[in-house]
Amino acid sequence: MPRIATPLDYWTNALQLGFVLAEAQSVIAMRMMGAAGVWSVPKTENKRMLNEKIFAFVKGTTDASRAAIAGQSPDAVTALAIKPIRQATRANHKRLKKRGLKRG
Template sequence: MAKIVTAMDYWINGLQLSFVMAEAQSVIAMRAMGAVGLWSVPKSENSRMLNEKVFAFVKGTTDASIAAIAGKSPDVVVALAIKPIRQATRANHKRLTKRGLKRA
């Protein structure tokens, strides 16, 4: 039996994207402050931010493509595309927030 798609299914994806945007902005701010020595970031942060984006976008694209080919509903396809990006932004925000301002 096919899933009945409701407006709430699309709203949830929009909410997840809102979280991605908010967390990404704070992660960008913390990384920028880390680049000038104000925020405590590990030395590997620059390479990490590039590598994780590649993984998240490839994983999201692959999962969404497989779901689309399998005939899944659009809300499921979009949710699968968002999921690895959301996981990365959530993890980065949590990790960098714990590090905090650099102490003099």
């Protein structure tokens, strides 16, 4: 029998989605500045961007589907769908932020 979700469980998922949105916006901005030659990004950034999106969405969908089939609560299923996307946005934000503006 699945555990009963509390309002805090749903709030946690909403908070994680908020982090995804904020980090994704800053990553998009840094990548766009990189394309404009202002931000220091590696030449492989475009390829990396596509590969990581596919992986994150497939992993999230697979994990969430398995959890739903196993009868887990809706908040647990949602958390599993969000987790790989959140990990990707967090890692990208940290990585690109360290690179900084192009110098000279």
